[in-house]
Amino acid sequence: MAYYRPPGPPPDPVLVRELTERQQQMRQQVRHEPLPGEPRLIAGCDSSFPTPDTILSVFVVLQLPTLELVEKVYSYGPVDMPYVPGFLSFREAPNVMEAFSKLKNPPDVIMVDGHGIAHPRRMGIAAHLGVLLDMPTFGVAKQKLTGRFTEPGTERGSIAPLLDNKTDEVIGQVIRSKDKVLPLFVSPGHRCDQAAATRLTLACLRGYKLPEPTRLADHWAEQFKKEVREA
DNA sequence: GCGACAG
DNA sequence: ATCTTGTCGC
Numbered sequence: 001m002a003y004y005r006p007p008g009p010p011p012d013p014v015l016v017r018e019l020t021e022r023q024q025q026m027r028q029q030v031r032h033e034p035l036p037g038e039p040r041l042i043a044g045c046d047s048s049f050p051t052p053d054t055i056l057s058v059f060v061v062l063q064l065p066t067l068e069l070v071e072k073v074y075s076y077g078p079v080d081m082p083y084v085p086g087f088l089s090f091r092e093a094p095n096v097m098e099a100f101s102k103l104k105n106p107p108d109v110i111m112v113d114g115h116g117i118a119h120p121r122r123m124g125i126a127a128h129l130g131v132l133l134d135m136p137t138f139g140v141a142k143q144k145l146t147g148r149f150t151e152p153g154t155e156r157g158s159i160a161p162l163l164d165n166k167t168d169e170v171i172g173q174v175i176r177s178k179d180k181v182l183p184l185f186v187s188p189g190h191r192c193d194q195a196a197a198t199r200l201t202l203a204c205l206r207g208y209k210l211p212e213p214t215r216l217a218d219h220w221a222e223q224f225k226k227e228v229r230e231a
Numbered sequence: 232g233c234g235a236c237a238g
Numbered sequence: 239a240t241c242t243t244g245t246c247g248c
Contacts, residue, residue, distance in 0.1 A: 047238075049239055083239075085236040092238075114237050124237070145237045180248095185237085 011084045019087045023123045029131045030122070032188050035109060035196045036136075039064055042200060043107035044213025045100075045129070047092045048221040050228050055079045055092060057099040058221040060213060061107050067204060067212045074224045075099035085145070086120050089128035097132060109136040109192065109200065111213040116187035116197065118162055118172035120146050130190025137189030138197035139172075140214050144185055149174045152183055156205075159198070162187070173198050178209045 042064055047057040054076065061071040075098035081091040115124030116139035126139030144162070152160035156179045162172035172187030173194060188197045204211035210218065 047239085049238090052240085055239095083238070085238090088238055119237080139237085141237050143237055144235095146235085 009082070011082070016084065016087070019084075019090055020121070022090075023087070023121055023128075026128060026131050027121060027123045030117070030127050030190050032117075032193050033191060034193055035191075037108075039108035039136075039200070041070070041105060041107040042204065042213055043103070043110045044113075044211075044215070044217035045096060045110055046113040046214060046217035046221050047096060048218075048225050049079070050076070050225050053079055054228075055095045056221060056225055056228060057092065057096040058217045058224060059096075059099050059103055060216045060220060061103065061105045062204075062213055062216070065203060067206065069216060071103060071105045072216075072220050073099055073102040074220070075102065076224070076228050088114060089123070089125040092125060093128055093132060096129060100133065107135075109138070109196075110189075111200065111204070111211065112137055112139045112189065113141070113214050113217065115139040115141045115145050115185060116172065116189035116192075118145060118147055118185055118187035122171070124187070124189070126187070126189030128189075130192070134191075136191040136196075138192045138200070139185075139187050139189055140201055140211060141185040141187075142182070142210075147171050152176045154180050157202070158183075170194070175201060177201070177205055177211065178207070181209045184209070184211075 112126035130137035152158035
């Protein structure tokens with residue numbers, strides 16, 4: 001009898017080997033520390049795919065603590081790399097970097113849609129981008145990639161630690177950002193620690209499941225997507 | 232062998 | 239991520 005097999009073409013083992021190596025190389029550059037000072041500008045980063053082979057990445061910059069939107073930019077281009085769980089960054093980072101270069105207001109920290117170190121090799125896209133940009137970054141994901149946790153309380157603000165499946169090391173925090181909705185997975189990326197990642201996530205909540213940076217980046221990605229599809 | 236698998 | 243209608247709950 002046949003056994004379960006995830007949909008889509010199987011990942012090329014040769015490619016996976018190479019990416020794993022590059023990823024572990026980058027991991028050695030990751031640092032976790034408190035933010036330099038009180039951040040004034042925080043960016044939100046997210047990507048969408050208007051077509052199967054094109055990517056559109058967005059950056060929004062908000063003022064803290066008002067959460068007022070001060071800038072939004074995007075980059076649209078082709079994607080070559082396929083999506084392979086655990087190697088998302090190699091598929092999205094190139095275009096994300098292009099989008100970042102368009103910002104006129106350099107943020108103090110970046111909130112990325114995806115995981116920071118809550119990753120099999122501690123190199124989620126937030127950590128990956130942090131190393132490439134050499135900037136403070138942290139990840140806010142809607143789904144778990146790795147680790148285990150006990151369900152946090154159902155009330156907004158409840159938090160539970162995300163632990164490494166094998167070592168019990170704390171790799172992130174599971175946060176209930178809104179009453180009775182599925183929790184968020186927050187983890188530091190680069191030049192940022194868990195305390196700062198968690199504090200900023202909570203400071204950016206406005207009644208929605210997603211914190212403003214990520215929520216707005218997601219929102220504008222949707223708008224820009226319509227634009228490029230018409231053009 | 233079995234389950235899991237960000238966006 | 240993306241493709242999609244109706245439907246449940248506050």
